[in-house]
Amino acid sequence: MRFLPTCLCSLIVLSASAAASAADAFGTVPNGTFGQAHQLAISAERLFGYVHGTLKTHDGNVEVTQNTDRISLLSNSINGFQDVYSVPRLAVDFFIIDRLSIGVGLGYASVSGGTDTRATNGNASVKVSTDLPSRNAFSFTTRVGYALMFHKLFGVWPRLGLTYVTASTNQPNDSALTENGWAVSAEVMLAITPFEHVQILVGPTMDLGFAGNTKVKTVTPLGTTETTTDRSANEFGIQAGLGFNF
Numbered sequence: 001m002r003f004l005p006t007c008l009c010s011l012i013v014l015s016a017s018a019a020a021s022a023a024d025a026f027g028t029v030p031n032g033t034f035g036q037a038h039q040l041a042i043s044a045e046r047l048f049g050y051v052h053g054t055l056k057t058h059d060g061n062v063e064v065t066q067n068t069d070r071i072s073l074l075s076n077s078i079n080g081f082q083d084v085y086s087v088p089r090l091a092v093d094f095f096i097i098d099r100l101s102i103g104v105g106l107g108y109a110s111v112s113g114g115t116d117t118r119a120t121n122g123n124a125s126v127k128v129s130t131d132l133p134s135r136n137a138f139s140f141t142t143r144v145g146y147a148l149m150f151h152k153l154f155g156v157w158p159r160l161g162l163t164y165v166t167a168s169t170n171q172p173n174d175s176a177l178t179e180n181g182w183a184v185s186a187e188v189m190l191a192i193t194p195f196e197h198v199q200i201l202v203g204p205t206m207d208l209g210f211a212g213n214t215k216v217k218t219v220t221p222l223g224t225t226e227t228t229t230d231r232s233a234n235e236f237g238i239q240a241g242l243g244f245n246f
Contacts, residue, residue, distance in 0.1 A: 029098040034155065034193055034245055035147030041093040041245040043201060045105065048073040049239030051086045051205075057214065057231040084109075084137045084165040085183060085207040085235045091141075099147050103159075107139035137167040141185055149191070156203075157189045163207060174219045181212025181233055191243075202240035209233045 029036040055066040074088075093103030112134035118127045143161025166180040185208075189201040209232040216227045 029149070030152070032196060033149050033152050034191060034199060035095060035099045035101075035149055035157075037095055037098045039095045039245050041095070041101065041103070041199075041243055043091045043093070043105075043199075043241055043243035045089050045091050045201065045241035046086050046107075046205070046239045047088050047241045049086075049202075049205075049237055051235050051237035051239070053085075053233060053235045055231065055233045057229050059227075059229045084139055084167050084179075084181075085163060085185070085209075085233065086205070086237065086239065087137055087139050087165075089139060089141070093143075093145060095147070101145040101147060101157075101159075103143055103145065105139070105141040105143070105163075107137075109137045111135045133169050133171050135167065135169045137165070139163060139165045143185065147191065153193050155191050157191045157201070158187070159189070160184075160186050171219075174217075176217045178215045178217075179212070179231070181209050181231065183207040183209040183233070183235075187239075197245050199243040199245065200240070201243050203238065205235070205237050205239050207233075207235040 034041075049072065051070050051072075053068045053070070055068075057064045057066075070086075072086075087107035087109045089105045089107030091103055091105035093101040095101045115130045116127060117130070118125060120126075141161055141163040143159045145157055145159035147155060147157045149155030161184075163183045163185040164180070165183070166178070168179070169177040185206065187203060187205040189203040192200040192202075194200065212231050212233065214229045214231050216229075218225045218227075
């Protein structure tokens with residue numbers, strides 16, 4: 001899967017270059033066309049698609065690399081930290097002038113549960129309930145974009161920004177694991193407008209982690225210990241969502 005990041009990076013660059021050469025950057029966007037000045041776009045993003053993730057951890061002595069591949073439909077597993085960049089999110093973008101947008105995105109996911117164990121001995125029955133570790137993930141992204149519509153029905157919307165993610169796993173005995181990271185995020189969405197004010201958004205996504213760490217808090221009868229490990233996570237994928245503009 002090493003070829004995938006290179007292919008996606010090339011696709012992002014080529015798509016943006018082709019779009020830029022096909023449109024007049026200073027032209028006026030026709031009324032009713034996506035990307036017109038002062039439009040507000042609200043999007044539900046990364047709802048489904050394919051993602052390849054790479055997670056590297058380093059504690060000064062040992063470096064571990066973990067690779068994952070995930071295909072999702074209206075759901076997201078946050079079992080691994082690298083999945084956090086692709087948690088489904090709600091985004092708001094505003095076009096300050098024709099084609100040029102600024103925006104923010106917010107994503108959240110949570111997993112919790114428990115197990116019930118029943119032991120039977122003759123006529124006696126004992127049930128024991130145990131809570132499973134709960135896990136929460138949060139992502140926040142800021143970005144700028146440039147919507148280039150070749151027609152009222154379709155165009156491309158390249159976007160570039162920064163993403164912060166954090167995830168925590170809490171054990172019943174107050175032990176906890178907290179992860180956080182920063183990434184440069186880039187994506188080139190194909191914007192398809194089947195109806196006025198509605199966009200289907202699909203295209204390559206890339207999240208390049210450049211900073212992050214994992215903090216582990218362990219609680220035992222002998223006391224509490226805490227350790228910190230450096231880590232970085234990258235994700236490359238093709239994902240889709242749905243948008244509305246006003």
